[in-house]
Amino acid sequence: MANLGIDVLFKGTNFLRLLQGLWVSVEISLVSVAISILLGLVVGVLMTFNKLWLKAILKIYLEIVRIMPQMVLLFIVYFGTTRVFGWDITAEAAAIFVFSFWGVAEMGDLVRGSIKSIPKIQFESAYALGMDKKQTYFYIILPQTIRRLIPLSINLITRMIKTTSLVMMIGIVEVLKVAQQIIEANRKASPNAAFGVFAVVFLLYFIVCWPISRLAVYLEKRWA
Amino acid sequence: MRNKLLRRLSSGLLITAVVAASFTACGSKEDASATTETASAESNEDSTSDASSSAGFRTLDEIKESGTINIGVFSDKSPFGYVDENGEYAGYDVYFAERIGKDLGVDINYVSTEAANRIEYLQTGKVDIILANFTVTEERAEEVDFALPYMNVALGVVSPSDAVIESLDDIGADDQVIVISGTTAETYLTKNYPDIKLQKYDAYAEAKTAFENGNGVAWANDNTEVIAFSLENEGYTVGIPSLGDNDTIAPAVTKGNETLLTWLNDEITSLGDEQFFHADYEATLLDTYGADYEDTLVVEGGKVQ
Numbered sequence: 178m179a180n181l182g183i184d185v186l187f188k189g190t191n192f193l194r195l196l197q198g199l200w201v202s203v204e205i206s207l208v209s210v211a212i213s214i215l216l217g218l219v220v221g222v223l224m225t226f227n228k229l230w231l232k233a234i235l236k237i238y239l240e241i242v243r244i245m246p247q248m249v250l251l252f253i254v255y256f257g258t259t260r261v262f263g264w265d266i267t268a269e270a271a272a273i274f275v276f277s278f279w280g281v282a283e284m285g286d287l288v289r290g291s292i293k294s295i296p297k298i299q300f301e302s303a304y305a306l307g308m309d310k311k312q313t314y315f316y317i318i319l320p321q322t323i324r325r326l327i328p329l330s331i332n333l334i335t336r337m338i339k340t341t342s343l344v345m346m347i348g349i350v351e352v353l354k355v356a357q358q359i360i361e362a363n364r365k366a367s368p369n370a371a372f373g374v375f376a377v378v379f380l381l382y383f384i385v386c387w388p389i390s391r392l393a394v395y396l397e398k399r400w401a
Numbered sequence: 402m403r404n405k406l407l408r409r410l411s412s413g414l415l416i417t418a419v420v421a422a423s424f425t426a427c428g429s430k431e432d433a434s435a436t437t438e439t440a441s442a443e444s445n446e447d448s449t450s451d452a453s454s455s456a457g458f459r460t461l462d463e464i465k466e467s468g469t470i471n472i473g474v475f476s477d478k479s480p481f482g483y484v485d486e487n488g489e490y491a492g493y494d495v496y497f498a499e500r501i502g503k504d505l506g507v508d509i510n511y512v513s514t515e516a517a518n519r520i521e522y523l524q525t526g527k528v529d530i531i532l533a534n535f536t537v538t539e540e541r542a543e544e545v546d547f548a549l550p551y552m553n554v555a556l557g558v559v560s561p562s563d564a565v566i567e568s569l570d571d572i573g574a575d576d577q578v579i580v581i582s583g584t585t586a587e588t589y590l591t592k593n594y595p596d597i598k599l600q601k602y603d604a605y606a607e608a609k610t611a612f613e614n615g616n617g618v619a620w621a622n623d624n625t626e627v628i629a630f631s632l633e634n635e636g637y638t639v640g641i642p643s644l645g646d647n648d649t650i651a652p653a654v655t656k657g658n659e660t661l662l663t664w665l666n667d668e669i670t671s672l673g674d675e676q677f678f679h680a681d682y683e684a685t686l687l688d689t690y691g692a693d694y695e696d697t698l699v700v701e702g703g704k705v706q
Contacts, residue, residue, distance in 0.1 A: 185486075189486025189487040190486065190488050191486050252518075252521065256524075256525050256527075260525055345513070346515055346517070347518070348522075350476065354476070354477070358476050358483060359484075360477075361477040361479045362477075362479050362486065365479075365688070
């Protein structure tokens with residue numbers, strides 16, 4: 178075990194720092210995921226409306242998110258806003274904004290796809306029963322949509338959690354950065370530490386993402 | 402019909418958005434320098450005001466008044482800037498940063514920077530000083546202001562101890578020199594010694610393995626790298642510790658931050674009297690580079706020999 182270099186994690190406060198770094202990642206991703214799910218549902222419903230200007234705006238929004246790498250967005254929001262407008266937002270706020278901006282667009286598109294996949298007859302039956310548009314969406318369409326959404330959105334959520342490692346580019350010290358710091362600080366004493374430390378980081382990400390996919394399996398069964 | 406119209410409309414809007422974005426990108430540079438000017442003008446006019454210049458930079462007085470200086474350092478580049486097992490910043494750059502904080506009488510807020518964002522941090526005033534193994538180049542000097550240097554970097558050549566290469570003229574016509582693609586070593590040798598045959602590798606680990614297997618007679622890289630290699634691995638000697646243009650490493654501040662720059666330059670000059678950077682080397686770099694290279698690497702008092 179010693180030559181895997183896992184022992185470097187038990188020097189000083191290293192392991193505690195790794196966990197603190199993990200908490201930073203989890204905090205940023207959980208807040209962004211919550212915002213993405215809530216606003217994503219709204220944006221997704223808006224995407225299905227037959228308003229030309231609305232469709233155009235949302236289409237541009239989605240395309241910007243698709244085209245721009247998250248790293249570029251982080252730089253634009255964190256450094257760009259200071260340059261252009263003189264805003265001094267914190268790195269954490271910039272990170273949450275960028276991940277929500279991304280999450281809302283992709284979540285919205287997933288919601289749109291799920292709504293579109295619901296047969297037209299469901300709408301027509303609801304209208305035939307005398308429901309208005311709001312009632313149709315709330316009682317008939319959205320419950321079926323959410324069921325279809327679960328596997329799709331789990332992919333997005335776990336991807337968002339893993340992509341938070343990019344925030345090190347705007348100075349936030351999260352779990353992967355702490356891992357690199359530990360490996361580098363011990364480069365001479367245990368040159369093989371990279372393997373052991375990254376293995377532990379893999380485990381930590383697993384511990385965070387595994388419950389989410391279990392929850393998804395449970396909800397899928399329950400709501401099926 | 403409708404679909405076609407929508408598609409045309411959205412692609413048209415998209416193009417407009419892209420064009421607009423590129424215009425703002427061009428404009429932002431001018432904006433940034435404009436805000437910098439106003440910020441410095443304001444602080445010159447009334448330095449007593451609390452002057453919260455969110456963009457641009459903070460002058461020496463503003464830093465002292467706030468009681469904290471933001472210094473950008475590497476957090477994973479041992480032995481220059483790294484975090485030790487107790488979570489404290491340490492290294493050659495940090496040793497100097499600690500002294501700056503002490504002499505200014507302010508607390509230090511370390512910001513973990515990456516090679517790719519050092520200039521951005523200064524230009525947006527999110528840090529006051531970058532002390533992150535920052536090599537002085539002409540291109541960078543157009544974007545930020547460098548203070549006096551505190552370290553040398555040059556190229557070095559390492560070779561097996563039983564066939565030490567002490568001059569590039571020793572290299573035979575059939576011998577090959579190992580370099581890593583994209584490094585200054587590659588550029589320098591290609592330009593100045595076009596007759597030397599180079600063996601290029603993409604990554605440090607590949608070059609190292611190739612050199613250890615005897616694929617080349619020598620390995621050219623940054624001198625700090627080859628010195629560290631020769632000390633960590635038995636049987637290799639750095640025959641040429643300093644080759645080519647001598648580059649230096651210096652602290653950098655936001656362009657136009659005259660007060661802080663002047664203070665830093667005075668500080669580096671006066672620290673020369675007490676041989677501060679030699680003490681710094683002995684405290685942080687000695688383990689990695691050994692005592693033999695102290696005078697090759699350290700620049701004392703801002704004066705390059």
